Amino acid sequence: MNKKQVALMMYAASEYDSNLYYAVKFSVPDPFPYFRIGGKSIILMSDLELGRSQKQAKVDEVLSYSDIQAKTKAWGVEKPGVADVAAYFLKSKKAPKILVPDNFNVGLADALRKRGISVESKPDPFFEERVYKSKEEVRMITQSLRHTEAAIHKLENLLRASRIAGKKISYRGQWVTSEWLKKVLNVSMMENNCMGSHTIVASGDQGCDPHNEGTGLVWANQSLIVDVFPRSGDTFYYADITRTFVKGKASAALKAQYEAVKAAQEKGIRMVAPGVNGKDVHGAIREDMESKGYRTERRNGTMVGFFHGTGHGLGLDVHEPPRVNASEHILKKGEVVTVEPGLYYPGVGAVRIEDLLVVTPTGYQNLTVYPKKLEIA
Amino acid sequence: MNKKQVALMMYAASEYDSNLYYAVKFSVPDPFPYFRIGGKSIILMSDLELGRSQKQAKVDEVLSYSDIQAKTKAWGVEKPGVADVAAYFLKSKKAPKILVPDNFNVGLADALRKRGISVESKPDPFFEERVYKSKEEVRMITQSLRHTEAAIHKLENLLRASRIAGKKISYRGQWVTSEWLKKVLNVSMMENNCMGSHTIVASGDQGCDPHNEGTGLVWANQSLIVDVFPRSGDTFYYADITRTFVKGKASAALKAQYEAVKAAQEKGIRMVAPGVNGKDVHGAIREDMESKGYRTERRNGTMVGFFHGTGHGLGLDVHEPPRVNASEHILKKGEVVTVEPGLYYPGVGAVRIEDLLVVTPTGYQNLTVYPKKLEIA
Numbered sequence: 001m002n003k004k005q006v007a008l009m010m011y012a013a014s015e016y017d018s019n020l021y022y023a024v025k026f027s028v029p030d031p032f033p034y035f036r037i038g039g040k041s042i043i044l045m046s047d048l049e050l051g052r053s054q055k056q057a058k059v060d061e062v063l064s065y066s067d068i069q070a071k072t073k074a075w076g077v078e079k080p081g082v083a084d085v086a087a088y089f090l091k092s093k094k095a096p097k098i099l100v101p102d103n104f105n106v107g108l109a110d111a112l113r114k115r116g117i118s119v120e121s122k123p124d125p126f127f128e129e130r131v132y133k134s135k136e137e138v139r140m141i142t143q144s145l146r147h148t149e150a151a152i153h154k155l156e157n158l159l160r161a162s163r164i165a166g167k168k169i170s171y172r173g174q175w176v177t178s179e180w181l182k183k184v185l186n187v188s189m190m191e192n193n194c195m196g197s198h199t200i201v202a203s204g205d206q207g208c209d210p211h212n213e214g215t216g217l218v219w220a221n222q223s224l225i226v227d228v229f230p231r232s233g234d235t236f237y238y239a240d241i242t243r244t245f246v247k248g249k250a251s252a253a254l255k256a257q258y259e260a261v262k263a264a265q266e267k268g269i270r271m272v273a274p275g276v277n278g279k280d281v282h283g284a285i286r287e288d289m290e291s292k293g294y295r296t297e298r299r300n301g302t303m304v305g306f307f308h309g310t311g312h313g314l315g316l317d318v319h320e321p322p323r324v325n326a327s328e329h330i331l332k333k334g335e336v337v338t339v340e341p342g343l344y345y346p347g348v349g350a351v352r353i354e355d356l357l358v359v360t361p362t363g364y365q366n367l368t369v370y371p372k373k374l375e376i377a
Numbered sequence: 378m379n380k381k382q383v384a385l386m387m388y389a390a391s392e393y394d395s396n397l398y399y400a401v402k403f404s405v406p407d408p409f410p411y412f413r414i415g416g417k418s419i420i421l422m423s424d425l426e427l428g429r430s431q432k433q434a435k436v437d438e439v440l441s442y443s444d445i446q447a448k449t450k451a452w453g454v455e456k457p458g459v460a461d462v463a464a465y466f467l468k469s470k471k472a473p474k475i476l477v478p479d480n481f482n483v484g485l486a487d488a489l490r491k492r493g494i495s496v497e498s499k500p501d502p503f504f505e506e507r508v509y510k511s512k513e514e515v516r517m518i519t520q521s522l523r524h525t526e527a528a529i530h531k532l533e534n535l536l537r538a539s540r541i542a543g544k545k546i547s548y549r550g551q552w553v554t555s556e557w558l559k560k561v562l563n564v565s566m567m568e569n570n571c572m573g574s575h576t577i578v579a580s581g582d583q584g585c586d587p588h589n590e591g592t593g594l595v596w597a598n599q600s601l602i603v604d605v606f607p608r609s610g611d612t613f614y615y616a617d618i619t620r621t622f623v624k625g626k627a628s629a630a631l632k633a634q635y636e637a638v639k640a641a642q643e644k645g646i647r648m649v650a651p652g653v654n655g656k657d658v659h660g661a662i663r664e665d666m667e668s669k670g671y672r673t674e675r676r677n678g679t680m681v682g683f684f685h686g687t688g689h690g691l692g693l694d695v696h697e698p699p700r701v702n703a704s705e706h707i708l709k710k711g712e713v714v715t716v717e718p719g720l721y722y723p724g725v726g727a728v729r730i731e732d733l734l735v736v737t738p739t740g741y742q743n744l745t746v747y748p749k750k751l752e753i754a
Contacts, residue, residue, distance in 0.1 A: 015575060016393070029575055029588065030696060051679040052586040102484030107498040109483040121484040183568065186610075190567040191560065195574060197610065198392060198406055209429040211406065233563075233574065302428040319407060 007095035008036040011082065011108055018316035019101050019126045021236060026057040032065070033086050037095045044068055044089065083111030090117055101126040125321050132334030133315060137237065138358050141315065141336055142367050144194055144232045144239035145356055149370045151188035152226060152243060155181050155201075159247045159376045164220040169247050176247075178203060178214035185228055193233040200227035200242075207244075207350030210308055210342060221248040223349030229318050238318045240338050241368055242354035246375050254349045257294070258374045261351045264288040265341050268310060272357055272364035274333045278324040281331075282310040285341045294343050304345050311338035314356065335359045336367075384472035385413040388459065388485055395693035396478050396503045398613060403434040409442070410463050414472045421445055421466065460488030467494055478503040502698050509711030510692060514614065515735050518692065518713055519744050521571055521609045521616035522733055526747045528565035529603060529620060532558050532578075536624045536753045541597040546624050553624075555580060555591035562605055571607035571616075578603055584621075584727030587685055587719060598625040600726030606695050615695045617715050618745055619731035623752050631726045634671070635751045638720050638728045641665040645687060645716050649734055649741035653708045655701035659687040662718045671720050681722050688715040691733065712736045713744075 011034070014020040015027045020034055023041065028049055035042045041059040047066055054062045065085065072080035072088040080088070086108075090096060097118040100109065109119045125131050133141065158181070162171040169176040178201045186196040200207075202214030207225035218224060224247065229240040244258060268285040286296070286306055296305030309325030314336050322329045324337050331337070340354030355368040388411070391397040392404045397411055400418065405426055412419045418436040424443055431439045442462065449457035449465040457465070463485075467473060474495040477486065486496045502508050510518065535558070539548040546553040555578040563573040577584075579591030584602035595601060601624065606617040621635060645662040663673070663683055673682030686702030691713050699706045701714050708714075717731030732745040 027575065047675075047680045047684045048587055052589050054678070100483060102482050104483045105479050105498075106477060106481045106483040106486040106496065107479030107500060109486075110498060119483065121482075121487060123484060179570075183570065186570070186572075187564055187567045190564045193556075193560065193563070195563075195572050197572060198404065209432075210425055212429050298424075301431070303424045307424045 007038075007090065007093075007098045008034075009086065009090075009098040009100050009104075010034040011086070011105060012103075017103075018236075018320070019103075019124075019130070022127055022130050022316055024057045024059055026053060027236070028053070031082075033082065033089075034059075035089070035093075035095075035098075037090075037093050044085070081111075083108055083115060087112055087115035087117050130315065131313065131321055132332065133336050133358065134334075137315065138336065138367070140232065140235040140237040141239060141356070141358075143235065144230060144237050145241065145367055147189055147192035147194045147232070148228050148230055148239045148241055149368070150192070151185045151196075152228060152241065152370060154188050155184050155226060156245065156376060158184060159224075159245065162247060164248050167219050167221075169218055169220050176218045177216055178206075178218060179216075181218065181226075182213070185226075186230075189228075189230045194230035194239075195233055196228060196230040199229075200225055202350070204349060205346045207352075208302075208304070208344040208346045210344065210350075210352065218247070221246060221250065223250070223254055223351060225350050225352055227352065227354065231318070236316055238314050238316070240314055240318060240340075240354060240356055241370060242340055242342075242352045243370060243372065244351045244353060244374060248375070248377075250374055251348065254351070255374065256292075257343050257345070257348060258351045260289050260292045260294055261341055261343050261353050262372055265339055265353050265355070268339050268341065269355060269357065269364065269366060272331060272337070272339070272359060274331055274359055274361065276331050278310070278322060278329040278331055278337075279326060281339070282325050285310055285339075289341065289343060302346070306341055306343055308342065311340055311354075313337055331359050333359050333361050384415075384467065384470070384475045385411075386463065386467075386475040386477050386481075387411040388463070388482060389480075394480075395613075395697070396480075396501075396507070399504055399507050399693055401434045401436055403430060404613070405430070408459075410459065410466075411436075412466070412470075412472075412475075414467075414470050421462065458488075460485055460492060464489055464492035464494050507692065508690065508698055509709065510713050510735065511711075514692060515713065515744070517609065517612040517614040518616060518733070518735075520612065521607060521614050522618065522744055524566055524569035524571045524609070525605050525607055525616045525618055526745070527569070528562045528573075529605060529618065529747060531565050532561050532603060533622065533753060535561060536601075536622065539624060541625050544596055544598075546595055546597050553595045554593055555583075555595060556593075558595065558603075559590070562603075563607075566605075566607045570610040572610055573605060573607040576605050576607075577619075579727070581726060582723045584729075585679075585681070585721040585723045587721065587727075587729065595624070598623060598627065600627070600631055600728060602727050602729055604729065604731065608695070613693055615691050615693070617691055617695060617717075617731060617733055618747060619717055619719075619729045620747060620749065621728045621730060621751060625752070625754075627751055628725065631728070632751065633669075634720050634722065634725060635728050637666050637669050637671055638718055638730050639749055642716055642718050642730050642732070645718065646732060646734065646741065646743060649708060649714070649716070649736060651708055651710045651736055651738065655687070655699060655706040655708055655714075656703060658708075658716070659702050662687055662716075666718065666720060679723070683718055683720055685719065688717055688731075690714055708736050710736050710738050 042061040044065040181201040203218040204222040227242040264285045311324035313320040342352030419438040421442040558578040580595040581599040604619040688701035690697040719729030
């Protein structure tokens with residue numbers, strides 16, 4: 001965004017809002033105002049955050065919110081709230097027109113409008129450059145991914161060391177459950193300051209709901225979806241990977257389904273390059289699986305087959321632009337995207353395989369190194 | 378909110394938006410539309426989430442987003458986006474006026490307005506009843522708190538078993554750092570599916586920036602702020618507790634400062650009851666410490682003394698209404714609030730002590746059981 005004339009504003013907690021974190025590289029758990037006026041970035045910080053932000057925030061100027069609030073009061077507002085303070089500040093800077101992210105609070109936007117500020121919103125990517133990852137960003141994403149792969153390795157080792165007892169699986173005398181395996185993953189990642197949230201370990205037909213986290217016993221000889229996407233507490237960058245396992249022996253149908261997803265995924269991955277339309281990658285994957293008889297349709301009110309997108313951008317958000325799905329998107333150098341087709345058929349099982357790629361000048365680099373192997377003996 | 382006439386709308390990912398999670402009791406990592414029309418709650422779900430939401434969401438009706446999208450198309454919109462689909466749906470339900478939370482996306486609000494929907498926003502608490510915790514909610518908060526206290530207990534045990542070597546602290550031959558102690562806390566909490574984020578372990582003057590997470594060596598005979606506020610991955614309810622420790626011997630000045638905070642905190646806690654103004658609790662705490670000579674002021678551009686609020690509501694958000702600070706708020710039964718005064722003087726050290734209370738019909742119950750003791754031998 002190189003329009004120096006338009007002022008930008010955000011108001012959020014940079015710990016949770018990734019556009020704001022991207023702009024200030026500094027994590028604050030409570031909302032604060034950010035401005036970019038005439039190319040200069042300015043934040044107004046509470047007394048509580050003033051010292052820390054002066055040292056850490058990557059902005060041109062850190063001002064005391066309470067100082068500006070006092071000036072707003074002197075200007076004639078008796079009890080100045082955020083909208084008063086921001087409107088006063090923007091007017092004092094002769095910047096009565098602002099561009100805000102789509103997810104800017106409507107309450108604050110309307111209050112600013114009432115105070116004579118013109119507010120327009122811009123859909124993500126608010127900062128276009130956020131889509132194109134620098135080498136350093138790719139390094140941080142890869143680091144989160146390695147910690148995630150290490151956690152999956154622990155899970156795989158636990159399953160390998162487990163014993164099958166009828167339909168169940170036991171490890172050191174305890175029945176293996178989704179909750180237990182999620183803990184193994186999340187604790188392992190936390191040892192590397194990566195926070196897993198909504199980690200998925202879904203056995204059998206549970207995995208056919210792609211966002212079902214999984215609960216209860218993990219079944220032998222059935223599909224196990226392991227989808228893990230932690231955020232690093234050090235860098236704030238995410239990783240995302242999915243593997244599908246079977247402890248024991250997969251049915252012939254499940255094996256074939258796995259091979260179909262794996263082949264389609266690898267076909268899709270090989271297509272990734274600058275100038276390629278994401279829609280074509282998605283279409284090729286879908287058609288490849290369809291050509292083998294894997295239909296996508298609604299059965300008894302529930303979707304079966306391949307009924308989600310192929311992938312998504314990833315960085316400071318786990319899901320961010322671009323999307324790789326049925327909509328048009330020309331891939332560009334520096335984009336980091338997942339390629340994660342799946343097939344879901346209750347009764348047979350669920351398969352999803354997800355790798356994380358960066359688009360390079362001539363093609364792609366697969367950041368994921370974890371092997372793809374269905375059965376664990 | 379009992380105005381059955383006004384339709385409500387939210388559009389967010391319920392995994393991150395606590396108002397929406399409160400309304401549907403169901404975690405989804407991508408945004409979806411929620412409506413309450415004529416007292417009936419309705420969500421429009423993607424194919425990806427349809428099966429799971431039909432089973433798990435606590436709403437009156439789950440509809441397929443793609444079905445409504447198809448109807449919107451039939452209605453004459455070529456490529457219906459969320460605003461088109463939501464506007465079509467609201468008009469089809471004869472609900473052209475909606476109330477949304479303050480943090481509703483301005484981009485979507487403006488797009489709805491362009492499509493003839495009247496959008497008004499309401500500041501938090503969007504659902505007033507969210508402020509008043511049920512017994513079950515207090516139970517879930519207390520459970521998160523117990524897991525947090527267990528983690529602090531591990532940290533304290535580690536410090537007790539450590540040896541002082543000059544200014545540093547060593548445990549089993551390794552220098553003790555903030556990063557290490559944060560890992561001890563976060564891993565311990567993750568074993569109970571509680572996710573610590575921005576956990577604070579700040580030694581010496583680092584603690585004088587109240588939100589400084591702490592980095593590097595933990596110093597002997599200096600203050601150590603330990604502030605931990607995880608979210609449970611099981612219940613989504615937070616806990617929040619702060620303790621201040623010294624490994625070794627505190628200076629006389631630091632000891633006095635600790636006793637002043639502890640006495641003021643306990644005085645504030647004893648005031649908590651329905652009908653009491655939070656402003657008075659905050660004022661009493663501040664005055665109690667001021668009467669002992671602890672002044673709050675800016676020195677060399679940095680605040681010292683007690684320069685934050687006394688406390689905040691807690692539940693599905695770590696900071697939620699009400700605030701206990703210089704603004705007026707009459708405490709009410711069922712509110713869960715922290716009481717966490719602090720004193721920060723670079724050169725002497727930082728002290729903050731935080732308990733979590735629920736307001737009962739006649740006073741308060743302190744949910745926190747962790748002892749308050751400064752020195753660890």
